[in-house]
Amino acid sequence: MPDTLNIQNIDFQKTLDAKVLCEGIGLHSGCKIRMQILPAKPNQGIIFIREDVANSQKIYASYKNVSDTKLGTTIANKAGYKVRTIEHLMAAFMGLKIDNAIVILSGNEVPIMDGSSKVFVGLINEVGIREQFVKRKVIKVLREIAVYDGKSSIIATPSNDFTINYKIDFEDPAIGIQKQKFSILGSNFDKEISTARTFGMLKEVEYMHKNGLALGGSIENAIVVDNGKVLNPGGLRFKDEFVRHKILDLCGDIYLSGKHFLGNISAVCAGHEINNKFLWKLFSDKNNFQEIEAYNLISMEEVTSAVA
Numbered sequence: 590m591p592d593t594l595n596i597q598n599i600d601f602q603k604t605l606d607a608k609v610l611c612e613g614i615g616l617h618s619g620c621k622i623r624m625q626i627l628p629a630k631p632n633q634g635i636i637f638i639r640e641d642v643a644n645s646q647k648i649y650a651s652y653k654n655v656s657d658t659k660l661g662t663t664i665a666n667k668a669g670y671k672v673r674t675i676e677h678l679m680a681a682f683m684g685l686k687i688d689n690a691i692v693i694l695s696g697n698e699v700p701i702m703d704g705s706s707k708v709f710v711g712l713i714n715e716v717g718i719r720e721q722f723v724k725r726k727v728i729k730v731l732r733e734i735a736v737y738d739g740k741s742s743i744i745a746t747p748s749n750d751f752t753i754n755y756k757i758d759f760e761d762p763a764i765g766i767q768k769q770k771f772s773i774l775g776s777n778f779d780k781e782i783s784t785a786r787t788f789g790m791l792k793e794v795e796y797m798h799k800n801g802l803a804l805g806g807s808i809e810n811a812i813v814v815d816n817g818k819v820l821n822p823g824g825l826r827f828k829d830e831f832v833r834h835k836i837l838d839l840c841g842d843i844y845l846s847g848k849h850f851l852g853n854i855s856a857v858c859a860g861h862e863i864n865n866k867f868l869w870k871l872f873s874d875k876n877n878f879q880e881i882e883a884y885n886l887i888s889m890e891e892v893t894s895a896v897a
């Protein structure tokens with residue numbers, strides 16, 4: 590698909606057409622959480638509100654507000670109020686090209702649902718998506734940005750598309766080495782990426798439960814593997830569901846840039862921590878990126894193709 594078509598998809602800002610309601614358990618607490626997603630005005634971005642605490646104020650979905658990256662991405666506001674496990678919902682917003690939304694939670698976590706973005710994508714598609722006729726700004730990578738941490742790395746290079754090329758390498762042969770590449774703008778996010786579930790090793794899950802961590806984590810909301818076997822009775826949704834989920838996580842974390850994204854990303858054995866480091870590095874130097882209106886880019890592409 591030519592780049593110009595992809596760019597046209599991200600022209601105007603979008604929000605949900607109506608309120609969405611959803612209930613599920615928190616991965617960390619194991620407690621029931623109610624979540625409402627409301628339409629928001631243009632240029633608002635994604636805002637979280639905790640209704641379980643008085644005056645919790647807004648918690649903006651920004652890489653600058655990331656306070657913890659263990660077992661998921663947590664954001665916090667200046668008053669110290671947190672929202673955990675936001676990445677699968679953020680990935681749904683990015684994949685559906687939603688710019689503005691208000692997320693109201695009855696607890697400190699986004700419900701884990703089935704461990705993917707499937708439920709969020711389904712609910713939003715059910716009520717529909719509204720164009721807001723305000724031009725969308727997009728972050729365009731202007732030069733190579735690389736972050737490394739042990740065997741993990743993320744390298745971004747300039748592009749007029751948003752692609753993710755991902756490689757994982759796990760000891761357990763049920764996962765092993767997996768590679769996958771998608772154009773996030775050109776792919777069928779709903780079908781190819783949004784349904785890929787999070788995963789863990791049985792030993793890790795048992796250890797975490799003993800230590801009061803991931804109390805809500807189970808075979809209902811994660812793929813659990815043990816010595817070359819997938820323990821979920823229904824098996825996998827894709828042969829390479831693991832690497833697809835890592836792509837989903839990266840989409841959610843990258844969307845904490847607050848804008849949609851143009852660049853090719855190559856990720857190796859990455860995770861929430863390095864995903865966040867990448868955004869800090871990207872935004873640390875104004876020569877690394879440019880904020881452009883999708884409209885300008887279409888014109889630029891048309892000029893380029895006309896010249897060619």
Ligand SMILES: [Zn+2]
Binds near residue numbers: 676834
């Ligand atoms: Zn995840």
